[in-house]
Amino acid sequence: MPAILIIDDSSTNRRIYSVLARRLQADVWVRTFENGQKALDWLSDNSADLIITDYKMPQMTGAELVAAVRALPRHRDVPIVVVTAYDDRNFRVASLEAGATDFLLSPVDHVEFLARARNLLKLRAQHLLIAEKAELLEINLNAKDLLLRESREALAQVIDTVPAFISAADLEGRCVLVNAQQAASIGRQPADLVGQPVEALLGEERALISRRLDQLVLRTSHALAPREEEVTTPAGEHRIYLTSKAPLHDGAGRITSILTTSIDITQRREAEKRLEYLASHDSLTGLPNRLMLRDHLRRELARGRRGDQNFALHFIDLDRFKAINDAHGHHRGDRLLQNVADSLTRLVGPSHTVARLGGDEFAVLQPDIDGPEDAERLARAILHMLTDEDAGPSAPRIGASIGITVAPLDGADPDELLRNSDQAMYLAKSLGGNTVRFFAADMAPRATQRAQMEGELRDALKRRDFVLYYQPLIDLRRNAVIGAEALLRWSHPQRGVLAPGAFLGLAEESGLIVPINEWVLREACRQGAQWRGAGLGPLRIAVNLSPIQFRRQQVGELVRDVLEDSGFPPDLLDLELTEGILIDYDETVTEQMHLLRSLGVSLSVDDFGTGYSSLNYIRNFPLHRLKIDRSFVKDLANDPRALAIVRTIIDLGHILNLQVVAEGVEEGAQLETLRAEGCDEVQGYYFSPPVPADVFARWLAQRDGERAVASAD
Incomplete structure (x- = not known):
């Protein structure tokens, strides 16, 4: 059962290190002390396999504790890790000279703590095993000549089977023992190396270091704690070894040679680095994940406490x-996320931390800001970069909502900063998105309001609180009402009738769409069938379809069922599709489109010209109409470019045998221009705003009556 000692005057640190230490393996035993003297008192009668100590403590520093432990015979080679918050070479040198094995920088990275502690415990176990074998070797060397020869041969066989490089050098630095594994690593036989200087085994550079360490063993008469060394082999391979040294004595107790043991931990270190990377990075984008971002935030907060630096956290x-x-x-979504990650990284540079928090959420840690103005400038640059239409083909072209916290004003720990920037982001999103908001103390209720609104949406579905308004469609050649577009409204019990802009984004995010x-x-087809039965004529009903329906539902089968249930004629149903549904079409979308066409319904492209309009999808899909977006109609009278776009869309539609519909007509001049083109x-509102079904029916009856009177006159 490995025994681990933790010495720190901070009870919080002792508790954290204890929890981490118990995760190393199931049977580990942990003992904690608040100062070095109590630990030394305990060590006088007990043994430890790993010691973790803080550097700066009252009564006794970490370096003084290390020196005192090394003075205890049974603890001369126990691994000791010194934890320090001071990135100062003098502290490290003092600890090294006292006999420290390794260091950790405070605040301690948990993954690094576990990796280093696990390595040192394994090395400790290996060292004890080799020490036991070395002791056996010394016993055998004192036996009779025959037994000595037999023991040496047996020990050589044992040493050759140990998965480590084992060698011994005499006081002149000549090899007296080299095991088969180490000799094979340089393409030699063990017998060829015996009597040769250690340079023949290790090379000039490593041999120089090895000789100095051997002299240290001779001066102290103690084994050296294991150390990690990086080596380039004669074949050019990069390897990592854990190397330890111990004295070998003759029958009189004199040191005759130095035993060196090196364990190749290259693969283990690479695996640990890979695990550390996977634990701290997002697998899709390669960005730091939430865990690593927390660590960076913790470090920036600690740095700020020491030097009054401010930083900003952008929640995107x-x-x-x-x-x-x-x-x-x-697949398209993943590519978009990767493009966003690459674009953010290029924009902010290596001094900032860009992280993916999960889903479509990112974060940017902006260090060393002078004030909120710096943070807002970066946030605006991010929004511009994400939506820049003039960027290259791999640019994201998607809006974003950004919430900003400024530390330490808006939070004293990473979780508080993340939580508060998240709330600021939700405020930005509630304002329509593609904007920036800073955190304010009154934002917590707004996050609650968003969750409340989602619950109200679910209740509205159950209670049927939704209603449809209808806006007439006018045939310009006959000046006749030929149908209506069904437009969704929410009859909210407290807020009255709400337009889709107030809730549609949340409905899409939650899947309620x-x-x-x-x-x-279903309601539009039911109403259309009712009007037809009441003698209002063959009115075409236009209904918007969401892109999400094409991915989550069999739209063709749904429409077929609705038509059968309502009795509404298929040729009077017009389904309006966004360009997003069509632009990256796949076999599923194509099949659904042709099934809809086979049912007899007509298909229109809504808001044509505002997306990535392509002749390719217009040719490949069985469309009937193009709808010109209201933004072009609005500027028709005073913007020659808008007129040119409208004229182009009308000409394009007619060339492809498609009808063209203009929405958003509010003025007579717009109407006459469209008629002329x-x-x-x-x-549009020039004829009627969207109105409830009964109001639409009365409006239509009144219009027909007025036209009949006009015809009679």
């Missing part, structure tokens, strides 16, 4: 990433 959440991921698939859109489709259909 990509806007509408979930919709993009569901619409285009996880799927059942909501299914309800919209050959636009087929329009909708």
Whole structure:
């Protein structure tokens, strides 16, 4: 059962190190002391396999404790790790001269603590085993000549089977023993090396260090604690060894040679480094993860306490990433996340820490700021970089919501800073996204409000609190109402009727958009069938489809079921699709589109011209209409570029035998321009705002009545 001693005047540190030490292996035994003298009193009657001590303690420093431990015969070679918060060479030299084995910088990295402690415990066990064999060797050397020869042969066989490099050099630095494994590493036989200077075995540089350490063993008459050394072999390979040295005595107790043992830990160190990397980095992007970010935040907070430096933490959440991921698939989403990671890293440079916290959340630790203005400048640069349309093809082109905390003002520990920047991010997202907000103390209620709103959305689905408003579609050639677009509204019990902008983003992020859109489709078809039965004529009903539905539902089968249940004619149902559904189409989307076409429904591209418009997808899908986005119609009268875009879309649609619909018509001048350019259909406030079903029916009846009177006159 390995025994580990922990000496630290801080009870918190003793508790943390104890917890870490017990994770090394199941049967480890841990004892703690608050000062060095108590530890020395205990060591006078007991043994330890590893000692971990703080450097700066009252009564006795870590270096003084190390020297005192080394003076105890049974503890001359026990591994000792000194923990210090002072990155000062003098402290390390003092500890080394006293006999320290290794160092850890405070605050201690938990993964590094476990890796180093585990190595030292394994080396301690190996050292005890070799010491036992060396003791057996000394006993055999004092036996009779025959027994001596037999013992040497037996011991040589044992040594040759040990998975380590084992050699011994006399007081002149000549090899008196080399095991087969070490001789083979340089392509020699053990017998050829006996009597040769250690330079023949180790090379000039390593031999110089080995001779100096041998002299240290001779001066102290004590074994040296194991040390790690990096070596380049004659073949050019980079290897890492744990090397220890111990004196060998003759029958009179005189030191006759120095035993050197080196264990190759290269693969183990590489595996540990890989495990450390995996534990602290995101596997998709290669960025530091939340665990490593916490460690960097902890270090920056400690540095700030010593030097009054401020730093900022940017919590970045990509806007509408979930919709993009569901619409285009996880491969596209993963590529986007990797592009965001690369772009952030290039933007901020190596002095900053860029981390992926999970999902579509990233963080940037910005050190050494003069004030909030520095943090806001960086955040604005991040937003610009993410949305820059002029960047290269691998640029992300996605909005983001950024919450910022400034330390130490907004938090005294990593978790508090992360929590507060998260709340600031949610405020930015609630304001429509693609913006920046700093943390303020009153933000906690806002995070609660967001969670409350999601719960209210779920309740609204159960209570059927959603309603559809309808905006008429006008055929410009006949000046007749040919249908209506169904537009979702939430009849909130406290806040009244809410437009989609107030809740649709949250519905997409939470996945509630799927059942909501299914309800919209069913209700629109039911209402259309009811109007048809009431004699209002063959009105076409346009319904928006979410990209998420194409990934989570069999849309074709859903539409078929809805049409059968409602009795609504398929040729009067127009499904409006976003360009995002079509741009990176795959076989699933293609199959669903052709199934919809086979049912007899028509398909339109909504907000055409605002996304990544491509002739390729227009040609490849069975479309019926293009809808010109309202942003182009708005500027039609005073912006020649908007007129040119509208004219191009109308011409393109007609060349491809597609009808063209303009939305957002609010003025007579816009209407006349669209009519002159050959636009087929329009909708907008010029004719009617979106209204409830009963109001739409009355409006339509009144319009038909007025037209009948006008015709009679």
